[in-house]
Amino acid sequence: MDSLKITGGHKLNGTIPISGAKNSALKLMAACLLTREPLTLTNMPNLADTRFLSQLLASLGVEVYWPKGDSECRLNAAELTSTIAPYDQVRKMRASFNVLGPMLAREGHATVSLPGGCAIGARPVDLHLQALEAMGADLKVEAGYVKAAAIHGLKGAKIVFPFVSVGATEHAMLAATLAHGTTILENAAREPEIADLADCLNKMGANIGGAGTATVKIEGVEALSGATHAVMADRIEAGTYAMAAAAAGGDVTLEGAPVAALGAMIDAMQRSGVDVEADEAAATIRVQRNGSALKAVDVNTQPHPGFPTDLQAQFMALMSIADGTSVIRENIFENRFMHAPELSRLGADIQVRGKEAIVKGVEQLRGAPVMATDLRASVSLVIAALAAEGETQVNRIYHLDRGFERLEEKLTGCGADIQRVEGE
């Protein structure tokens, strides 16, 4: 298994281009199943997760044209040869589960394994299933598989989510595009990736209003057509590099950043004393910290537009070298502090009590061997390592490859000392 060897203490200076959003790309790719015409996605991030989903789609009969390293991907689901997504394909990545709704809406049946994904809590799919059932799907869960049927097609329905779920909102939206009648989603997630998905579906001929608000209305249509859509920029990647620059110090400009989607993160960084200049029109965020101390700031993760859970680990790394004590509360997932003991190996002073991590800032982190546990946790270790004195080896970085495109290249381009060490 590959690892990263990082020698900390180098300031970061330069520019970092932001890639297309992984979390958006995965749902946009699933949308190709709703039409017999080609869907072309541009600004596609080349990641283990997106490549992996393209293989799953290919196994269902989708013609995938996506040359290695290319940012344009063409998906043509003219004919589906299978409506079964097997365990081996779905267990590795939870977002694969979102192929269920589109296949069901189009073909009237689908069988999809229950998902796997990051080990950050139970992460059930009950809300996804309730939404599909409300649209008239007949569902059976057998031997780890969901067998779904809607012989006469899905019907529009009013669905009130008991709590906010990004995946369930997107899944219901995808399925409802081809349902008979109108679907209303109440207490829908408002993440920017949902509006991105709706934009793409509307280009394909869907009729979706309100995406990005708590009430989404979808008028079902007879059929969808092909389209070309540019994947939105990755707000989590942008936030991650902003925190890397703040932790290591220096002056970094993020290019092609989704500024409007990052309000809570920018606010938290500014409160911690980091100089952040965001320019929405230019899509840039400039982050500067030259010698000034970081102030401890409390954050609470919340559904969008609150502080994103996907930036919680990175912010913890930053707070571990701030002046004072910060309380970081995780409200979305119940087991998302696995990075805390690893950060402690680098000298951070963190105590986890239930949903809260109490982070007492220390003067200096010191390099040590650490283990990546999930996608966002891994990158928090990279941030800490960049700020630490000496050498850190981050093991099990396959998690990083799932979600960060050209991470070493982007950081070394700004002066970081990072090397990938190939394992056996």
Ligand code: UD1
């Ligand atoms: C998506 C993102 C992930 C992000 C998360 C929250 C993708 C591929 N992943 O994950 O990076 O951290 O949103 O912003 O887009 N839940 C249920 N039942 C369900 C569905 C969810 O109990 O049927 C729970 C989850 O366990 C979790 C909470 O609801 O505690 C929120 O999860 P959800 O918003 O659905 O996250 P994902 O869509 O899985």
